[in-house]
Amino acid sequence: MDLTTLTKADWHQKAAKLRYETRHFIDGKYVDSIGGGRFEVVNPATGRTFCTVSAGAAGDVDLAVAAAKRSFAARVWSRKAPRERMAVLANYARLLEANAERFALLDTLCMGKPIRDMLSIDIPQAATNFAFFSELIDKIEGTVTSTAADAFHYILREPLGVVGCVVPWNYPLLMAAWKVAPALAAGNSVVLKPAEQSPLSGLLMAELFVEAGGPPGVFNVVNGLGEATGAPLALHMDVAKIAFTGSTEVGKQMLVYAGRSNMKRVSLECGGKSPQIFLADLPDLDVAVNYAINGIYGNMGEVCNAGSRLLVDRKIAPEFIARFVELGKHAYRPGDPLDPATNLGPLVTSSHCARVMSYIERGRKEGARLEFGGATPDSPGSFIEPTLFSGVDNRMTIAREEIFGPVAAAIEVDGIEQAVAVANDSIYGLAAAVWTRDLNTAHKAVRDLEAGVIWVNCFDHGDMTQPFGGYKQSGQGRDKCLESLLSYTQTKSAWLHLG
Ligand code: NAD
Secondary structure, eight states: OOGGGOOHHHHHHHHHHOOOOOSEEETTEEEOOTTOOEEEEEETTTTEEEEEEEOOOHHHHHHHHHHHHHHHHTTTTTTSOHHHHHHHHHHHHHHHHHTHHHHHHHHHHHHOOOHHHIIIIIHHHHHHHHHHHHHHGGGOOOEEOOOOTTEEEEEEEEEOSEEEEEOOSSSHHHHHHHHHHHHHHTTOEEEEEOOTTSOHHHHHHHHHHHHTTOOTTSEEEOOOOIIIIIHHHHTOTTOOEEEEESOHHHHHHHHHHHHHTTOOEEEEEOOOOOEEEEOTTOSOHHHHHHHHHHHHHGGGGOOTTOOOEEEEETTTHHHHHHHHHHHHTTTSOBOOTTSTTOOBOOOSOHHHHHHHHHHHHHHHHTTOEEEEOOOOOSSSSOOOOOEEEESOOTTSHHHHSOOOSSEEEEEEESHHHHHHHHHHSSSEESEEEEEOSOHHHHHHHHHHSOSSEEEESSSSOOOTTSOBOOEETTEESOBSHHHHHHTTEEEEEEEEEOO
């Protein structure tokens, strides 16, 4: 069925009939928490409880890690012939797409993402992610090195063992896919801990892996709160790597957990405060302004690489801001996320909404000019109007801290050198963009900007070959790309004395 033809009423009907699991998925089976605990998930569009879900604790994590460890030791996945693993993951990528309706509803009902974004972004990209890593499995090669005649030396690449994936709620399915796909492709067994705000799509992912032909125990899911479930997983002595996406604060905690336990590897994809530099010679004002609008209001601004700082050359600032106000004020309208016409859903929770509103208040108090937005519509859901501040100084709180909401901060700069200095004056370094016609300026900016991803005359473009990850406190390690797959392997050196 072509899901893009469904109406709001169709989606509501489907939501009412939706069946889903709420228990953990361990060793190929759904199981309750040992202690019987559950937590609530509230639909942020309505403010009403959507479901309750099994709340994991250390004992549940132990069971999931033990299942993963057993499956790894039994070599049912790690030593499966590469082309057989490829077939399972390729089949799995197709199953994800075939289950698009369920995935779309699960994430939209839990965290409020517009259903059209699930269909056009999260689901196709998650499937492509699995397809990409499945295609790489038999392309990973070992090496024979040059040695003296009395030795033969080769280097093998082997999986790590049990990989724990701890992921956020802003792209629940996709962020899980960015970790789980390369981990499985490399031959590891996995325990996924989804965010407590969006716990359901991860369960369906694990169930479908078994349906696709994956051995039980290779992909396990334990739900629960960060401290209660994420911490025991990251502290576990049998987990070889934690692949984390989330806030910088919790990312730092992951490093502590690794140090306090078994020195497990840690990869971190954390927060951002990405600058977009708009120079006076940018190629087309309307194109640039539209990218600026979509770069901060898409996914309600709940995007790690959201273009939250607009560094606009003073020469074009009045024109740029006026155009942003004209085009941006009504481009994103809060609405029912199950309505395919909606492009701005609620923020993930009422507490996150209150947090974003407190940043808006802070912006006003610190002297930024509110151009539009800044209010919450009258609704039981946790909606916030798209908001633009101009006259922002990079020292203001709204320019320094990650707001994770639809709030843009426009800062005036004089030329590229000052723009780069302001862009780099941040603890974060996930992404940045520069808009200019001048090739030299563009290349110099690429060299001088401290960020893992730089866009020139575009924003948020990319594909699976693009390493995605941060400089500075935006993290370490890269998702997508070949490098990501290699980071779920370790090398073994075999030195043979030939006598
Ligand atoms: P978060 O750090 O609060 O939570 C992320 C995950 O960590 C969740 O599963 C949570 O349950 C778990 N967790 C929380 N506290 C924990 C603890 N003490 N011990 C162990 N686990 C714990 O982040 P969030 O609010 O879910 O997501 C938003 C953040 O994610 C933003 O900062 C955003 O920038 C970041 N993010 C980064 C990227 C990237 O690729 N760089 C992508 C998406 C989101």
